[in-house]
Amino acid sequence: MKLLIIGGTRFVGRHLVTAALAGNHEVTLFNRGKHSTAISPDVETIQGDRNKDLSKLQGRSWDAVVDTCGYLPRCVRASAEVLADSVGAYVFISSLSVYADVSVTGVDETAPLATLTSAQLEEANKIDSSGQTSAVTYGKMYGGLKALCEREIEEVLSDRALIIRPGLIVGPDDYTDRFTYWVVRIARGGEVLAPGQSNYYVQFIDVRDLAQWIVRMVESEATGIYNAIGLPDVLTLERVLDECKVVSGSDASFTWVSEEFLLQEKVAAWTEMPLWLPEEAAPHLRRFMFISCERAVSAGLNFRPLSDTISDTLAWHEANHLNEELKAGIDRDREQELLRKWHETR
Secondary structure, eight states, rough: OOOEESSSSSSSHHHHHHHHHTTTOOOEEESSSOOOOOOTTOOEEEETTTTGGGGTTOOOOOEEEEEEEEEEEEHHHHHHHHHHTTEEEEEOOOOOGGSSSSTTTTTOOTTTOOOHHHHHHHHHHHOOOOOOOOOHHHHHHHHHHHHHHHHHHHHGGGGGEEEEEEOOESSSTTTTTTHHHHHHHHHHOSSEEEEEEEEEEOOEEHHHHHHHHHHHHTTTTOEEEEEEEOTTTTTTHHHHHHHHHHHHHHHOOOEOHHHHHHTTTTTBTTTTTEEEEEOOOOOGTTTGOOOOOOOHHHTTOOOHHHHHHHHHHHHHHHHHHHHHOSSOOOOOOOOOOOHHHEEEOO
């Protein structure tokens, strides 16, 4: 099978390449060359910007294209139109953020999607070719943009579209450090600030499980829309942190502080405290960690042991980023200050 991957050099894309090569598929990457493509000498790279160099893809054919980095509807539509007669299927990596409301448990692929106002869409169209804009502005529009990207692909390719909606993706090569923070912080040991209640449920997926499943879906010529995330109502944050401690063999101890305290101290959910989404601050997201993945599981999505994800993430970090500051998670000094304040109130 011949695969074209738009992107393919970071995190999900990198693991898609690995999974495709493991299946003896022929892989071509199309990207701007901003990150290393030294994954395998067997991988062809076409260097170009999807905003202005799509002509470089003309005159070629692939069994499928996997679009790992589509964020702007106009750019995704342009890609779909150029490739419509050159690929058998168009696989789009979307997001669970497309859903308009995840305040109820069990949201599935049929739930209403986020929308954008005309003013927001106009603002989105001002994003330059690097895809950069204000983090706050972009964050507010992200779900709506992804939903519009899905619509563009479905309009152009109709029944040849495979839409994958992951949630939080974790594991080796994760440049966001959202899951990695907990793995590394707990391995360091000592008293660890933990958010909210220990029985708080979390939901994520190992990037390798996601990538391998996507390749299998392409091989089976699957189409349609799938939520690709871990099982709901299975993992608590306490279990994740405890497993991090077991895997690393650290002496970490956990101090669970209340959401009220964290909000009062203006601790940023999801960034300073990864995996934490307080209901009070984000009521429309209070069941974001309970989204249904039943359709994907029925289509063969499976999950490796949590301990494997933790140990491999820790090994990757120690081998590649040991002396670098994490991009997510609370600062050490701030953590210690918050723990001191918390104990004073007990």
